[in-house]
Amino acid sequence: MTKRVLPDRPLAHPGTLFIDGTWTPARDGETEPNVSPVDGREIVPVAQAGAEDVEAAVKAARTAYEEGPWGRLPDHERARLLTRAGELIERDNDEIALLETVDMGKPFAFSSTVDVPMAARLMHYYAALCTQVDGATRAPAGGQLAYTRREPLGVVAAITPFNFPLLLSMTKIGPALAAGNTVVHKPSPATPLTALKIAELFEEAGFPDGVLNVITGPGVALGEALVEHPGIDKIAFTGSTTVGQGIIRKAAGTLKRVTMELGGKSANIVFEDADLDAAEELAFFGIFYNKGEICTAGSRLLLHRSIHDGMVDRLVTRAAALKPGDPREEDTLFGPLAHRGQFEKVSSYVELGQKEGAELRVGGGPFTPEGASGAGLYFLPTIFTGVDNGMRIAQEEIFGPVLSVIPFDTEEEAVRIANDSAYGLAAGVHTNDLRRAHRVAARIKAGTVWVNCYNLYDPAVPYGGYLASGFGRECGPESLESYTQTKSVWIGMD
Structure with a gap:
């Protein structure tokens, strides 16, 4: 019987946040122990972000989108970076799988053969979709020319749950980046480790600073700060229906786009x-x-x-x-x-x-x-x-x-x-x-x-809910619809 053993230093930067391409402690220096459900032991300290950290992460993402290279990067360059991220996930398959296992109790037999390989496939899939975010030409009455453009929304906040920490992060980060948005990711406070590991791999892959930011800490406080922040253009959420309903209500104040992958009783x-x-x-x-x-x-x-x-x-x-x-x-x-x-x-x-x-x-x-x-x-x-x-x-x-x-x-x-x-x-x-x-x-x-x-x-196959199970779709080309907006351009021909 083989037991996988986590190294003494499972993360390169324990107790820190990933903001604007830099690993930094929370502004107030607070950390909390990350405790494994396997045996109750502390794995690593996890930084506890506060309001100032949220502000810094949103500012970094906004700058990367509006002023940095990300907004001007050609589609094929975004595709290259996502492909590289997928390759690094494949390279570190067992290491990432073991982090997922000790963090949320998922058997290594599954995390190593299902979750991590699927996360890599998601990156490769969305890399392929980068060049397919296109519009259409229309012929309106009157002899004019009109065409549509599908443009990114801006800054996306991805709020993810504890049960599939890695995969449910990738189903949001992948399409958001493929469409040209930047991301602030808030993982579940119970299971943040693979989110931090993915940030390490994105840094290694060469993503520009501020494109992906990861903030860890108290779930309710950070979630509300992101939902209410005027610098966030969309919330992508997976979690309970009750929490999702609260997010929808709060997001209405700034007219944010939201997608909700909520509960089920199948x-x-x-x-x-x-x-x-x-x-x-x-x-x-x-x-x-x-x-x-x-x-x-x-x-x-x-x-x-x-x-x-x-x-x-x-x-x-x-x-x-x-x-x-x-x-x-x-x-x-x-x-x-x-x-x-x-x-x-x-x-x-x-x-x-x-x-x-x-x-x-x-x-x-x-x-x-x-x-x-x-x-x-x-x-x-x-x-x-x-x-x-x-x-x-x-x-x-x-x-x-x-x-x-x-x-x-x-x-x-x-x-x-x-x-x-x-x-x-x-x-x-x-x-x-x-x-x-x-x-x-x-x-x-x-x-x-x-x-x-x-x-x-x-x-390639979309999923999402009816009724109290939410709205919007993850995976498949359909997922890009909720990370883009359509602009119509008219050209006078007279």
Whole structure:
């Protein structure tokens, strides 16, 4: 059993912010320890930015956009820099993956084979899109000439969450820079390490000063400062629906553009004619991947009544055998929850589910792996049956390894239950009937529907939400639409 060990100095500039191409302490000198959910140990000190640091970061980004070389850089030069960033991410794959693992508890088996390679692919993809931010020629009545230009917005604030720190940073930084904007990035205070590492790589790649700035520190205070700052032109946010609603309200004061990738309570529907072995695998993966800390988690499993009991028994057996372990060990597939607040939230929802009358079939509590200190935030895979879709555990986002199983009798009922939610981020449909697959996918109110698969992503395919799951799209050429604005130019021909 191989355990990855973090070097004594995992970051070149611990306890600092990255502003205007310089690594600098917070103006007041404050730092806080970054604590690993794996064993409760401090990894590095993290600078705690304040109002003056926000002002400096926004000024640096504004200057780089309006006066520096970035705004005048040819498309192919932006593409070259993004390509170089992707190459450096590939070079440091294992180092970045281990940072992600110790910072948020994601097993190295996934961070090294999914998160970091996908981050590099995102950079290469957006490098290719740099030269495709173009307009169109129009022929208005009257014989004049008109054409459109797609221009960058200016300074983008990227506010990212704790569950996919690396990837959800790249899905914002990539299109923002490809479109010609500059960025101030505020990562989650719980998981800032890969954001700082990426800033190191962007510096090495040769990005001009001020193009990417990273400020770490208290989430609410920094987030509000960015949202209310008149020098920020757009907020790109991933996080909870409640926080997103607050950002939208505050951003209205300065008429900022906003994109919101928010919460989810995805329905994963298994019909009686599905390949049950494949459906079981996908249902298990759909909820327990990344410890359930994924906004698209298939946390509501809708099973046709004829297959309900057998499928539940199989899933319960598998969940009982999946014990959390040290994510630094290469054979671990299920690590600790990302931070103490999330651990307590999941615990409270398990207690709530039992009070609501659901049957706890497996899991439901903390776990200490063999040889662990007991300070880790490990929580057992949990399955509830006897769930009514009106229960809070079926309606509210738990964001942890908790599955609610709900039976249904007809296709119509399955669709009704799936759509009986405030959220609309994703859904799954498992059936061997092609007509049913298309029919149900069309009727489900969600931004992504996976048919006979689950949790698949690609830089070229957009994703985002309906309803309380937000608006705007990340990935794909569609993502550039929210990082640009259209100008119409008329040419008099008389």
